Amino acid sequence: MSTSQVDLTGPVIAVKDLGIEFYRSRRRRMQLREMLFHGRSGAPRETFWALRNISFEIQAGEAVGLVGGNGGGKSTLLKMLAGVLLPDEGEVTVNGGVAPLIELTGGFVGELTARDNIYLTAGLHGLSKEQVDEHFDDIVEFAGPEVRSGLDTPYRHFSSGMKVRLGFAVITTLDEPIILVDEVLAVGDRKFREKCYQRMEDLLVEGRTLFLVSHSEPDLRRFSTRGLYLQRGALMMDGPMDDVLDRYNHDLDATR
Template sequence: MSETAIRVEGLAKCYLIARALGRQPYRTLQEEVIALPKNLWKRALGRSDSMETFWALEDVSFEVGEGEVVGIIGRNGAGKSTLLKILSRITQPTRGRAEIYGRIGALLEVGTGFHPELTGRENIFLSGAILGMRRSEIARQFEAIVAFAEVDQFIDTPIKRYSSGMYMRLAFAVAAHLEPEILLVDEVLAVGDAAFQKKCLGKMEDVAGQGRTVFFVSHNTQAVRQLCTRGILLEHGRVAADGSVDSTLAVYNQRLRDMRIDAETGVNNPENRRGSGAVRFSAVSVEDLDGAERYTFGMGDTVRFRLSFTVNAPMRGVAIVVALRSGMSREIVTSVRHVVTERQMNPGTSSTVVIDLPDIYIRPGEYPLYLHVSEASASPKNYDVLDDLTPPLVITPHGRVLHDNFDPARPLGVFSLPSRMTMAEQPADESDLPRIVPSRPHIVR
């Protein structure tokens, strides 16, 4: 049994929030002086502005062993960042205790841990000193940190002049390279380009492979599935699920499915929608062939989309695009386009179409939906887009076998193509072995 790296018992964090209704959150000194007699009178009468308590965390308990890679997932406001701030000793808990066994490297948010007036070089040595490292230990990792962050040209420039991308690259490089026993990473994939995100994931895999403990907070469930072996789901500051990453993500996706695509998560949410308003999706449903609504399918299943739309302005026909995004890079991995009609569509017209994706042979993972409806001529004006809909489409490995050389234990990539092997040249000492005859790959339909 591995040694304990982190033990959390009954952890809770409470914040006080002022409930000053009708009052500006910030006022000038003159305004405060003018309002002082009134505020003192209200306080004497017991009618002063009340304070509301907000529990960011409440009764959180778990234990993490050395070498575990734990993904912390949950919706915005669930308490994920607050938990990491307590574990990294930035914030004190209101109640409970957290025991940390080992040196911590933390990348929480831009602006945490660096002094803006110091240069990149000075901040690297300062961060190492805070971790208790000797100067010689920091110097041994210095070149690797600078190379990873790609800031060698600006390493002697005060970091207050760094861009947010440069700052984040250097912060992650310092956190990952200064040999922490425990690495805490909060939403590192939300900043930076695709190349930086890929580099960060690779480095975290290296750290995990060295037997060190990693805490990874992310909304990117595909990255959590790839990197982590255990998942903890937080809801309203409490632990809602704690187990293998697959089981925890299953609970998380079930919570999203229970919410359905409603005003908060999809069709009526302006944050997920863009377009002209000439045509609008009015309902979205993902179903199996029996018509039952669900969002989890096995490889090789048929996925059915039932889409309703309403025309609000004259349209020259209608076309619909259904696409799946990669949960990792947000790139569209597959899409289909269907012309519903090329006839003139008048305002007030509503219709529902059914689009099937048969034998969907993509790797296990979460795939957010991208839906687009427009004129049949692909007008740049009359269109409606729903992007990154919740819940995502979930593909599990419990479907039909793709082909003979499919390896379900290492589901890398998005698609799995059949392949075949031939021996182009026999080894000299094995010339008497029978030559391998090429054969057609066997695909299970």
């Protein structure tokens, strides 16, 4: 949000001794029936730390890429920066508003028109009606001509590509100093992807702080100067992107 207090002297993101613990079984949801008839819930109690002892600081305007294999904890870390997961240990301090490019289409309602959805989703992320009015044309322009012609049809009639485009257009219009990106660059056709890249570069030039999760090496090199390498929940390396990728590739080759 543009109104949030931004401390210009300190780091925009400070993570200290961060840890989060998960249950190993994916289905841990308990059932009252089981709890009543079998005493305890039938779910396994075994846990693991998805992230532990993570500490780093990020200054305003930095472009940071998260590197690591599947299950390394990248998305979990991003969610904690976005404030949608809470740490079990340590703390996350984020100075300033966050535009999360996570679950892009989460805020949209199928029954309403695209026009209504733009106002509602932007509103959910803190934009007032006047601010949306101001950016409305930009959003539609960015989302493309198909979206423009379908502005007054229910959102559920949109193709999945159009849905994601609209989501990307709305979130990147938020005037937030910190941008979190989770693998969304892989969506859309090539033309739209180029547009996304352009938008991201524009945002970087404006001095926003970027935090990117990606498996695509070219994307990581293109957008980030600094890399964080996560492996099985531990921060293995924090350094220039090229060095981090070299180390990551070296580790991959070593285990092959």
